[in-house]
Amino acid sequence: MSAQTSGLGFVGQSVKRVEDDRLLRGNGQYVADVSPEGVLHATFLRSPMAHARIASIDATEARRAKGVRAVFTGQDVVDASHPFPPFLMLPTMYTPLHWALSADKVRHQGDPVALIIAESRYLAEDAAELVEVDYEPLAPVANISQALRSDTEPLWDKADGNVMFDTYHDYGDIDAVFADADRVITERFSCQRQSNQPMETRGSVIEVDPDTGHLTVHNATQSSHMLRWLIAALAEKESMLSSVKGIIAQKERRKAFSAGIKAFMAKNKEEMAKQDNTGTVDQIKRDKATLLHLQRIGLGLLGMNDYPTVVAQDIGGGFGAKGSIAREDIALAVAAIELGQSVKWIEDRVENLTDGGQAREEDMTVALALDSDGTFRGLKVDLIMDQGAYPGFPVGAGFVTQIMKVMFPGAYKWEAFQQRSRIVCTNKGKYIPYRGPWANETWVRERIIDIAARTLNMSPTELRRKNMFGDEDMPAEMITGPTLDETMSTRKTLDHAVELMDLDAFETQRAAAAAEGRFLGIGFACYHEAAPGPPNFTDSINPGTGVLTAETARTVVEVDGSIKVITSQMPHGQSHETTYSQLAADELGVGLDDVTLIWGDTSRTPFSFIGTGGSRGGPMGGGAVRGSSREVRQQVVEKAAQMLEAAPADIEIVDGNIHVAGVPARGLGYAQVAAAAAADHGASDNEAFQAKCDYEGKGDGGWSCATHACVVEVDLETGMIDIPRYVVVEDCGPIINPAIVDGQVRGGVAQGIGAVLYENSAYDDDGNLQATTYMDYLIPTSMEIPHIEVHHLETLSAGGENDFRGVGEGGMIGSPAALTNAIEDALAPLGARVTEQYLPPTKILELAGIIAPD
């Protein structure tokens, strides 16, 4: 395998992956592969009941079992830790405080009530069976309609029944527009609960330094800094007195902390001023303990001697699930601190299906107001999201409803829009972000548009095109606020998709099939997503949330000339090792293999709230890498110019050869220039050159867009769906690595196919999860995923540089909509109306009128 050398520029090429060598040899370092000497193994005892009080728990027998080192009950962990605080407090929202383990009540099947630490996982599981728990059952709240009723058992004492959030947002004069429009088309849609299901489950190995007690946490996390911060905040609970003593003793830390806060506030003054504090006030009024715990957590953090280090190396996928901080991570940290010994927990698949992350369960009633000529006037949405029992941290259901609010209008022009957002809690696993968490806005909007087209007897693609923003409208704004520019190229993707699908040819095909008794359908779905979006995007979601969005990278040339790029991003399949190396190598004029990417280790990487998520890896992370590499290049060039007695403008770097243009034979290598620089100014930390870049995004725009289109064939004997053609026309701007982009899109579409045809985290009326193993939660195999054509447009924005826009989520945003549109199209002759996202064979035959529901 020849090394890949520079010259043409790596960016834009499908360069092969740097990370492949170790991964293909089986030398990856995933969290389950980390086994410190003498590490103890953990398992959690979990509630079999959906909703119950814990009358008593007795771990005596378990503690005596072979190989058991300790058993922590819920109360033990409550006593030793702080609860998860609310992260985003929106007006009308109530976030219940909850601890890492449950002590008084269980609220879903799988709720952890005890932590068993033993010499092996086998022995820990044996002991778990000996813990006696006396449950007093409570009536389960099994679904959205039960949760909305005021007479059902509340999960949380201080909530209003089981409704945790209820708010309206209005844009334009919704009543006037609806009254004035020619027609109003209404439908109610429901999406089933789904689960992220990366192939690697969650896990944590916490090493404790025997001398200092310092924690090193190995974890399959998408955000190592957030995990570090939260373990420090919650698991290292000290008495108030020792916190205050610690604060006094930690003078330097106190000063640094205050300086940091001052700098943060100065930088984000405008953002902070926009924040609406009523949500915080509401929360504290409802639950005064919130303020108390926040204060104690703050004091604890200030007085703490030593924050943990978090290290994540290879991660086996996440799709959002590993961005949440797990209750188990905190419980494990409590155990590690108490025992003073290293502990390891690797989640098993049943645990992961139960509470490793669920999403998408939303009930949406939509009304589309339009005129008879097809002009869209207004859109109304009544959204209810089922967040399960416990709130996710840091991003929970509330934030997602607000992103949905912003994106519901899609690429279309409206005069008015209204969204009611409600969140209910039920006895289910927790709701966390799942790839394109807001995606049901696209599903529902694209469905209602198809229904409108059918009602008006108009072509679905023409109805879309007629109402879409185009270049001639720019600059423009979505009705919900975000600025649009020419990167909002959805209409271009639609035009190209229509061309590719050849609608006339399809109709001929459809007619021929119908003559044979076969049912074909075609469906389109169009969307755009903020990747990362314009500066006012986060403001539209919730004013003042923009504080979270900077991204940092550092480029370093060490004294021996080796090049390191240090990022706060956390690759878990996105191939950042390769794409960031491409960016840095192009800036620095070196080979791909000359760049080493460093990530995942909080002792070496810069702080980031979010880590990897939200389609920020390419645009934000990439922007920071490019920025810091460019600055280092400038430093190197200046030093080399001095050494070669030339002007910096005359210096070129090709294949690591730093030379005066036209005189390559008399060039210098990075090692020489670095050594000289180190000799000049000394090299702290072995660094000859370094630069840091805080990248906050570009000027306007930053939209990624796509149209998905597919043909389906419905087998009316079996209810099975075949997908003879699936096309994606996507535009994420200039592409760093086309092969990697294609992979991301296809992976997302595969999850969309799974969502529509195979995957259902179904609960019965007693709150029992039906899909607890891979026999019942069906991930599509190679036989179920067709060839997916991916076509790229690369619209540049006026801003020029760093145009790379995110693409990781898009495949999953368009696919459920395109597929369900195609299925309804196929069944239209039979009068079917598709209002559910989950369409297993039984449902297809019911929709077709072939069988009756049981």
Next chain:
Amino acid sequence: MSTPVQIHATMPIAFTINGNPYSADVEPRRSLSDVIRDDVGLTGTHLGCEHGVCGACTILVDGAPARSCLMLAVQAEGADITTIEGLADGDTLHPIQQAMHEAHGFQCAFCAPGFLMSAVALLAENPSPTRDEIRQELSGNLCRCTGYETILNGVETAVALMAGSGAASAVDNLGAPE
């Protein structure tokens, strides 16, 4: 007459793994996957579900593919086991590894060990499968990242590599210093 092995007691087992002999005393209840990962120390074989559906734990037992999570280690007595670590010949990659690299086969690569072993078994029995045959044979391995397209491409590339060369050993190490 054999002696029963009591609870928590161990029994001796011996097998060959990647050409090397391995023997130890193990509890009968331990899965082969756990013994390979924790005792032999080869962590390349991954656990995705531990109930025999995802295929990430696939290894070769006497040349045939088997889910190591659905075997007790004691069932591997006398067997000739190959894991992902046994594919490369020192620095030289196996054609399937080389092919997956060229085809951008994987993303997070957690499922990769199972796919590689299943593919090796497939090609040993059928050196020139059609894409449909590849698709069907690999349907017992789950991937959540790729949508399978590039994995199928990788196996096709391996077919070409293995047909073309015969000098499979001519394949170089990735990223070897020049």
Next chain:
Amino acid sequence: MKNPPFIYHRPESLDEALGLLAAHGNDAKVLAGGQSLLPTMALRLGPPEQLIDISHIPDLAKISVAPDHSVSIGALVRHAGAERSNDIARNAPLIHQAMPHVGHRAIRTRGTVVGSIAHADPAAEMPAVVLATGATMVAQSSAGTREIPAQNFFEGYLTTALRPDELLTEVRFPEWATTSGGAVVELSRRHGDFAMVGLACHIQISADNIEHAALAFFGVGPTPVRVSLVESQLIGQPPTADVFAAAAAAVSATLSPTADLHGSANYRKHLAGVLTVRGLTAAAAERIGAPA
């Protein structure tokens, strides 16, 4: 999801194994391929106290053809071995037709034909093949040998007529007549999954008439079932599309499957009818296409 503890036995002879079964009965489970047993153990669903690993007992891995052309499959014959066997291809082709549906290759490497029959999962192929061919189960215990005909073998959900002290040592498939045609058809959610509904179909056609029909459905109840009412209606009829359609309607009307996560009861009833047509059509084509 780690296995619970058990006492492990590895008998070196059949007599030893039978002695262990006599001693431990209901507390014991037999381990052959383990592809059905081990997932349930990992999930800690009623683990056995005693595990009897029969894989070291000699002579249990045989496939043998008797003078009457019946073929016997021993307890340790793996699915993969059965797939490759010419004796089975010639004398019990319905087993071959079932194989592509049985799990995935790695499962077939380890799992055994007889083990699948003894486990009796209602959605599995082999038990239905047994029923459709009228195979005989040979059960041995320290008290002697017992032959159990197919129609008496499957008693309930995961329950067979085997006594706690008995080991199913072989299954004997009767001669596959030259007038026979067979097919195994099923529908599952994904390729390789357990069937939502399946049919192992065996018919004999002579002089353009159906002389014998065995329709063994799986996935439609706690055990595989033959629909004898429909089978008897097929006798004397020609193998035509109309006849098959009538049989399908009768099957749908007769079966009463239960609903589960993967399919409603009505869906399964409907599917059974669809598979009746597909199965009978394929079996008839195979028979008619076969050399005389």
